[in-house]
Amino acid sequence: xxxxxxxxxxxxxxxxxxxxxxxxxxxxxxxxxxxxxxxxxxxxxxxxxxxxxxxxxxxxxxxxxxxxxxxxxxxxxxxxxxxxxxxxxxxxxxxxxxxxxxxxxxxxxxxxxxxxxxxxxxxxxxxxxxxxxxxxxxxxxxxxxxx
Amino acid sequence: xxxxxxxxxxxxxxxxxxxxxxxxxxxxxxxxxxxxxxxxxxxxxxxxxxxxxxxxxxxxxxxxxxxxxxxxxxxxxxxxxxxxxxxxxxxxxxxxxxxxxxxxxxxxxxxxxxxxxxxxxxxxxxxxxxxxxxxxxxxxxxxxxxxxxxxxxxx
Numbered sequence: 001x002x003x004x005x006x007x008x009x010x011x012x013x014x015x016x017x018x019x020x021x022x023x024x025x026x027x028x029x030x031x032x033x034x035x036x037x038x039x040x041x042x043x044x045x046x047x048x049x050x051x052x053x054x055x056x057x058x059x060x061x062x063x064x065x066x067x068x069x070x071x072x073x074x075x076x077x078x079x080x081x082x083x084x085x086x087x088x089x090x091x092x093x094x095x096x097x098x099x100x101x102x103x104x105x106x107x108x109x110x111x112x113x114x115x116x117x118x119x120x121x122x123x124x125x126x127x128x129x130x131x132x133x134x135x136x137x138x139x140x141x142x143x144x145x146x147x
Numbered sequence: 148x149x150x151x152x153x154x155x156x157x158x159x160x161x162x163x164x165x166x167x168x169x170x171x172x173x174x175x176x177x178x179x180x181x182x183x184x185x186x187x188x189x190x191x192x193x194x195x196x197x198x199x200x201x202x203x204x205x206x207x208x209x210x211x212x213x214x215x216x217x218x219x220x221x222x223x224x225x226x227x228x229x230x231x232x233x234x235x236x237x238x239x240x241x242x243x244x245x246x247x248x249x250x251x252x253x254x255x256x257x258x259x260x261x262x263x264x265x266x267x268x269x270x271x272x273x274x275x276x277x278x279x280x281x282x283x284x285x286x287x288x289x290x291x292x293x294x295x296x297x298x299x300x301x302x
Binding site: 102103111132 | 223229230232245246249250252253254255256257258269272273275276279280281282283284
């Protein structure tokens with residue numbers, strides 16, 4: 001069985017990051033989660049030869065040092081990283097942010113819901129979609145029953 | 148899908164195209180489906196300013212004249228088209244195809260299940276995901292075109 005690639009979460013807000021972690025646990029996602037708190041840290045991770053290239057990146061936009069859009073520009077210009085699917089997870093509803101990120105080939109732009117149940121429903125759809133893409137895996141029903 | 152714009156389907160196989168149409172109907176997806184038989188026809192449709200730009204493109208890879216990869220190379224380099232999410236719907240399980248298309252900024256690579264019930268489930272998730280995801284507005288479209296789509300989309 002191939003090694004399961006991680007999901008890379010790039011999020012500077014501690015509360016938002018723990019909400020994503022909680023949702024992935026609640027949805028019983030098997031992929032390991034790697035959390036980086038800004039674009040610079042994420043880039044260090046991605047450029048490190050010992051790191052596993054993620055199956056999927058969940059990306060916040062407003063972050064210190066290197067923003068989400070800047071990180072996208074860098075990885076899209078890097079042939080080793082250009083094929084990582086990136087889903088934007090943000091509070092920004094600005095049209096320009098949508099245009100800039102879709103210009104850089106993001107595979108989804110999701111506005112973070114404030115209410116946890118709504119957020120969990122959104123994450124469930126995201127996980128199911130990427131599971132159909134063969135990149136994310138959930139625990140099977142039987143495994144759930146045993147837990 | 149998120150708005151009422153058409154879904155553009157690039158599929159040369161008539162039976163496969165009918166299966167997509169049937170699944171969307173079964174799911175009560177109200178977006179009109181526009182089907183073209185290859186990448187060349189898709190570019191003609193997309194570059195015609197009289198046509199409303201689609202909300203998403205669903206594409207097969209193996210097609211005559213201009214295949215899916217060739218189409219993506221052109222569409223994803225075109226300033227007016229590159230922001231439209233393109234989702235590969237294929238029978239290919241080839242990792243190279245997957246890597247190559249994600250490098251061309253596709254927004255999904257879904258292997259078509261042979262079983263119809265499973266295929267409908269895949270289409271349901273595609274619809275849910277692209278209803279949840281925001282999309283940039285297409286500034287090329289006239290107000291008239293938008294009004295027409297809105298009206299065409301009323302349930």
